[in-house]
Structures are given as C-alpha cells and as structure tokens.
Amino acid sequence: MARGPLFAKFMFAAVAIIASLISMAMPAYGHGISTDVAPPIKFQDRDVTVFVKMTPAFITDSVSNASIEVTLKDVNTGEVIPHVTFFIKLDKQGKSLHSDHFHAHDGKLVLGVKPEEIDKTWISAYRETDLGWIASSDFPALAEGPIFLDGGLYHFAIDVMSLKEGKLFPDPALKYDAYVSIGESSAYSIDGEELQIRTMYDKIQNFSFDSTNNILKFSMPFTWDSSYLALVPLVHVEVQVPRSFSEFLADRYAGTVNGISVPDEAIMIDNSNPDFIVVHYMIMNRQLMQLSEQVTSTTKDANMAIFTLTPSTSKVGMLPTGQMMATSSDGSVMILLSWIPATIEPFTPTTFTLNFIDAETKQPMKNVPYDFVLIKDGNEILKRTGQQSTMDVGTEQFTFTESQTGSVTLRLDNIGNTNESVEFSINVVPEFPNVLTIMAGAVTVLLLLRFKKITGKLFVLKNGSV
Numbered sequence: 001m002a003r004g005p006l007f008a009k010f011m012f013a014a015v016a017i018i019a020s021l022i023s024m025a026m027p028a029y030g031h032g033i034s035t036d037v038a039p040p041i042k043f044q045d046r047d048v049t050v051f052v053k054m055t056p057a058f059i060t061d062s063v064s065n066a067s068i069e070v071t072l073k074d075v076n077t078g079e080v081i082p083h084v085t086f087f088i089k090l091d092k093q094g095k096s097l098h099s100d101h102f103h104a105h106d107g108k109l110v111l112g113v114k115p116e117e118i119d120k121t122w123i124s125a126y127r128e129t130d131l132g133w134i135a136s137s138d139f140p141a142l143a144e145g146p147i148f149l150d151g152g153l154y155h156f157a158i159d160v161m162s163l164k165e166g167k168l169f170p171d172p173a174l175k176y177d178a179y180v181s182i183g184e185s186s187a188y189s190i191d192g193e194e195l196q197i198r199t200m201y202d203k204i205q206n207f208s209f210d211s212t213n214n215i216l217k218f219s220m221p222f223t224w225d226s227s228y229l230a231l232v233p234l235v236h237v238e239v240q241v242p243r244s245f246s247e248f249l250a251d252r253y254a255g256t257v258n259g260i261s262v263p264d265e266a267i268m269i270d271n272s273n274p275d276f277i278v279v280h281y282m283i284m285n286r287q288l289m290q291l292s293e294q295v296t297s298t299t300k301d302a303n304m305a306i307f308t309l310t311p312s313t314s315k316v317g318m319l320p321t322g323q324m325m326a327t328s329s330d331g332s333v334m335i336l337l338s339w340i341p342a343t344i345e346p347f348t349p350t351t352f353t354l355n356f357i358d359a360e361t362k363q364p365m366k367n368v369p370y371d372f373v374l375i376k377d378g379n380e381i382l383k384r385t386g387q388q389s390t391m392d393v394g395t396e397q398f399t400f401t402e403s404q405t406g407s408v409t410l411r412l413d414n415i416g417n418t419n420e421s422v423e424f425s426i427n428v429v430p431e432f433p434n435v436l437t438i439m440a441g442a443v444t445v446l447l448l449l450r451f452k453k454i455t456g457k458l459f460v461l462k463n464g465s466v
Contacts, residue, residue: 033200038176040075047075050176058183066113066148080107089157101132110140121145151184153202193245198238215310222305224295237281250311270325328420344428346402354394371413400428
C-alpha cells in the first residue's frame with residue numbers, strides 16, 4: 001500500500017504526541033506519594049536538602065506498623081550528613097499534629113508511629129536538653145498520636161538548627177518545606193453498585209453522581225498557587241468502576257478539573273481486570289501549571305480540585321489513540337500502552353508508545369530497558385531485544401499483515417533488566433470491516449425483500465424489522 005497523505009498525517013500526529021510526552025520532564029525536587037525531596041539550600045559551599053519518607057505509602061485498613069524518616073543529604077554526593085538537630089512542625093489540612101526538636105546522631109531521624117485517636121502526639125525516646133529527642137536508624141523514637149489514621153497530604157516544616165554535634169549553627173536556620181501524600185481508598189454506592197476512588201494526593205470529598213447526565217463528581221483539597229505547583233510532579237487519582245455498572249462503562253472518558261477540560265492523555269484506562277476497569281487521572285506538572293493559570297484567574301474554588309468524569313467518544317476531527325494500562329508481573333511497575341491510530345489495521349503503520357510508572361510512588365520512570373514482543377496464535381511475529389525508553393517514553397512501530405489480523409499479544413519482557421514482564425491483548429481488524437458488514441447486511445435485506453415478493457410474507461428479525 002502506498003504511503004499517501006493519510007500516512008503522513010498519522011506520522012505527524014504520532015511525532016507530536018511523542019514530543020509532547022518527552023517534554024514532560026519532571027522537576028528534580030517535588031513531593032510525591034510517601035516521599036519528598038525539598039529544594040536544596042546552599043550551606044558552606046554545599047547544596048544540602050532534606051529527604052522525608054513515610055511508610056506505608058497507601059492505607060487500605062488500619063495501620064499497625066508505620067514510620068517516618070527525615071534525612072539531611074548533600075545533593076551532589078548523596079552523603080548523609082550526621083549529627084543533625086531538626087526542629088519539625090507536622091500538620092495535615094491545617095491541623096497541627098506535633099512540633100518538637102529531634103537529633104539524629106547518624107543523620108537519619110527515624111520515628112516509629114503508632115496511630116492513635118488522640119488530640120496530640122506523644123514521643124517516647126531519650127531526650128537531651130540541648131538537642132531534643134534522640135532518634136536514629138539504630139535507636140528510633142516512638143510517636144503515638146493522630147498520624148496515619150487516614151490518607152491525605154502531610155506537611156513537614158523543617159528547620160535544621162545544628163550539624164556536626166552542635167559545632168555548626170546555620171544562621172539563619174536552614175528552612176525546608178516537605179509535602180508527603182499518603183494514598184487512601186474510598187468506596188461509594190450508586191444504585192447498588194460499589195465504586196471506589198483511590199487518591200494518591202489528598203482526601204476525597206463531596207462525592208456525587210448525576211444519573212441523568214451520567215457524570216461523576218468529587219473534590220479534594222488542593223493549592224493552585226504556581227510556586228507550590230512547581231514542586232508537584234503528578235496528581236494521580238484512580239476511579240474503579242465495576243463492570244456490572246454498565247451505564248458508566250466506556251472505552252474513553254472525558255474529565256474536567258474545576259470546570260476546565262483536561263487533556264485526553266491525562267485520562268487513562270486500565271481494562272485488564274475481569275471485574276472492573278480503572279480510570280486514571282494522571283495530571284502531569286506541565287498540565288497542572290496550565291490548569292493553574294485558568295483556575296487562579298478567578299477566586300472560586302482556589303483551594304479545591306473539583307473533578308468530573310463522564311463516558312465519552314473520540315472528538316470529531318481528532319486522530320484518536322488507543323490506551324491500556326497494566327501492572328508488571330510482581331506489581332512494581334505500571335505500564336501505560338498507547339497506540340495510534342486507535343484502530344489497528346493491516347498495512348497501516350501502528351506507533352506504540354510506552355510510559356513506565358513506579359507502582360509505589362506513582363512517579364514516571366526514565367530510561368527503562370525492555371524487550372518488545374508481538375505474539376499471534378502462540379508464535380512470535382516480532383521480537384526486539386535491548387530496547388530502552390527515552391526519558392519516560394518508549395516508542396515502537398510495526399505494520400501488521402492481513403494474516404496477522406485478530407487477537408495479538410503485546411508483551412514486554414526484561415523490564416528494567418529484571419524478570420519483570422507484562423502482557424496486553426490488542427486487536428488487529430481486517431481491512432474495510434465496516435464496508436463488508438454493510439455489504440453483507442445489504443445482501444441480507446435484498447434476499448429478504450425478494451423472498452417477500454415471492455411468498456407475500458414479511459419476516460420480522462429479532463433486532464429489527466424488514
């Protein structure tokens with residue numbers, strides 16, 4: 001088949017999509033789920049920053065084993081700076097959870113956390129008058145209080161008061177802000193169907209469903225200030241829709257945030273589970289900044305992110321893409337598979353794009369090695385080994401033949417040079433399937449009309465009449 005204007009349009013759109021994805025370079029510093037690395041501060045010719053980690057990253061039930069780690073590091077060498085005194089203020093949604101001085105002899109402040117429904121946090125550890133609570137990786141302190149009771153965004157205001165056993169006193173103190181998201185799942189009932197929303201940013205609020213217009217709506221606390229958003233690499237929310245909720249099932253969805261339409265590529269569908277589909281909002285930093293410009297132009301809802309979701313179809317005039325999402329064999333990597341054009345046909349080049357996402361942190365993974373395999377009827381029709389994504393996007397192109405129509409397995413092996421793998425089932429349709437269907441239908445109608453003329457009888461079909 002000749003490569004005419006239509007092929008050129010496909011390739012132009014594919015290149016545009018790939019270039020857009022590659023341009024989504026994430027900030028070097030910015031909070032995410034369960035961890036944060038604050039922007040560095042220059043101190044004695046060294047760039048130093050704080051690293052904060054909260055475990056577990058996601059709350060599925062009551063938490064019995066949790067921890068908080070705060071570390072001061074040299075950005076350039078990765079060295080953990082020892083004998084650090086921190087003053088830490090911890091709050092969540094404006095409520096103070098604790099504030100106190102802590103000292104880590106080995107540079108790693110570690111707190112074991114026992115969640116309790118009480119008003120304040122109590123610390124159990126050895127305390128020195130000049131340094132505060134002593135807590136390190138070898139001798140962690142215990143914090144009992146209203147931490148890890150539920151998911152949401154935790155804010156750490158951290159002052160580094162002294163280093164090297166109190167021999168260095170920054171003046172003024174090194175001040176950092178760290179924001180750590182703990183994920184949580186919430187269940188909602190709609191006409192007897194249980195729908196779940198998993199948030200990797202903050203708590204879901206104000207859930208509602210408009211059955212007349214088939215629109216799902218919910219919100220969560222959010223700061224739209226651009227200086228704050230510069231530190232937010234990604235907002236990730238998952239909507240789990242049971243397959244029995246048929247009126248809300250679709251192969252594409254449209255979404256808005258604060259009444260503004262989000263880009264098509266920010267809403268992804270994982271169709272791999274037989275019991276439900278998962279619709280992902282994956283709003284990257286660049287898209288958040290664009291939304292911020294529109295949201296902050298008015299004062300309405302400046303402290304909230306209000307989401308809507310509704311089944312949709314491809315926009316007229318737009319070249320549609322297909323999307324699927326699946327998790328690797330041991331659950332450590334999420335892979336978003338997209339392809340263009342959306343309908344895969346023989347003799348038309350199909351461009352596949354692969355986005356690799358860390359399943360725990362929900363952060364894009366860069367420069368990931370993989371093997372790309374296509375399988376038809378148990379036989380490999382293509383195997384490319386030693387492939388690697390560029391930044392956080394891998395691209396592959398293949399042209400199927402007429403003999404390769406039907407169900408095809410797309411498999412990625414050796415993900416990250418490990419035994420990790422993932423499989424997708426895609427469909428290659430024969431050329432002109434709609435034309436053949438119309439022709440077959442037309443022939444059937446002509447035969448029935450001919451039969452009626454001969455017999456004088458009209459037969460009524462189950463799905464319609466002739």
